[in-house]
Amino acid sequence: MDKKPRSTGALSAGADTTTSAEPGERQESRDGNVRSILKAVSVLDCFSRIDRQLSVAEIAARIGIPRATAHRIVATLQEAGLLERERERDHYRLGLKLFEYGTIVLSNMDLHREANPFVEALTKVSGEAVHLCVFDGMQTTIIDRTEPERSQRHNTIVVLEASPAHCTSTGKVALAFQGEEVIRKVIAMGLRRYTANTITDPESLLNELDLIRRRGYAIDNEEKDVGIRCVGAPIRNLSGRVFAAMSVSGPARRITPARTEQLAPMVMHYAGAISAQLGYRQPGDADRSGRVFPIDLDTSSDGGQR
Structure with a gap:
């Protein structure tokens, strides 16, 4: 006796539901992974040149997550080498793995690569030491330096040295051309005094930054x-x-x-040349004095990239 085939409608509907749910589940999983990564980044962001060491409790309070969650993230970051634990107490600091990543970033930076001949040329023309720095929104970090006494061959080891923005020429000139929010944030972090000439009054610093914007360069007058x-x-x-x-x-x-x-037009000229090398274009690109300084692009004696 023939039997009617059983309807597969319910099974099909179930299969369809499962199939349609899978992308959603995958998306939910991806969203969870993204949130976890962002929390880990938030933990790393808690550290600064002022807060060099933090406990799990301090980290949890700063980013507003349960202490147990903060502990799991910190443990993972420590295992990855991104955080290191202090031996004598339950505090953590940024790990050397981040420095390794930093040196890789520097080696791949257009600035570090393209600025090389201009840094050398300015050293020759000025007869003084030249520093090349990047600005991270709070401070400047020296990524290259040359000395007039050195030969044209450079060290292959890059030393990252951070300097405050409010009392160095590179820091002040970078800060001067930032938005008000960045400037206020630097001021809020505190204007530490290093010498008798350090600008520690917010209003005085704002006036200094205005002067820098108008003339196009900054002077560190024994302020650091x-x-x-x-x-x-x-x-x-x-x-x-x-x-x-x-x-x-x-x-x-x-x-x-x-x-x-005398030095200001030279520095502006070579800084402008680096900007142009990086693709920046401005009508009438030239140093304000109208003078032309030599640029030696021969790097054959360098021994390669620094």
Whole structure:
């Protein structure tokens, strides 16, 4: 006796439901992974040049998550080498793995690669030390430096050295061309005094930044280190945003106030040349003095990238 085939409608509907649910489940899983990554980044963001070491409780309070969750994230970051634990107490600091990533970033940066000949040329023309720095929104980090006494061959090890923005020529000139929010954030972090010449009054710093914007360069008048005077100029990326700076630095007895007026056009010229090399274009690109300084693009004696 023939039997009627059983309807597969319910099974089909169930299969369809399962199939349609799978993409949603995958999306939910992806969203969860993204949230976990963002929480991990938030943990790393808790650390700064001021807060170099933090406990799990402090991290949890800062980003507003349960302490147990913070502990799991910290443990994972420690296992990955992104955080290191202090031996004597339950505190953590950023790990050396981040420094390794930083050196990789530097080696791939257009700035580090393209600025090389201009840094050398400015050293030759000025006869002084030259620093190339990047600005991270709070401070500047030296990614390259040359000394007039050195040969044209450079060290292959890059030393990352951070400096405050409010009392160095590279820091002030980079800060001057940022938005008000960034400037206010730097001020809110505190204007630490390093020497008798350090600007520690917010209003005085704002006036200084206004002067820098008008003349196009900054002077560190023994504000970070006694006996050292520097002249810095901004470096712009393709879109025109100031993200870096370069400076000439030397003993104050040699770089007198009068000599800073001679060095300023040189620094602006080479900083502008680097900006142009990175794709920035501005009508009438030239240093304000109208003078032309030599640019030696021969890097054959460098021994390669620094």
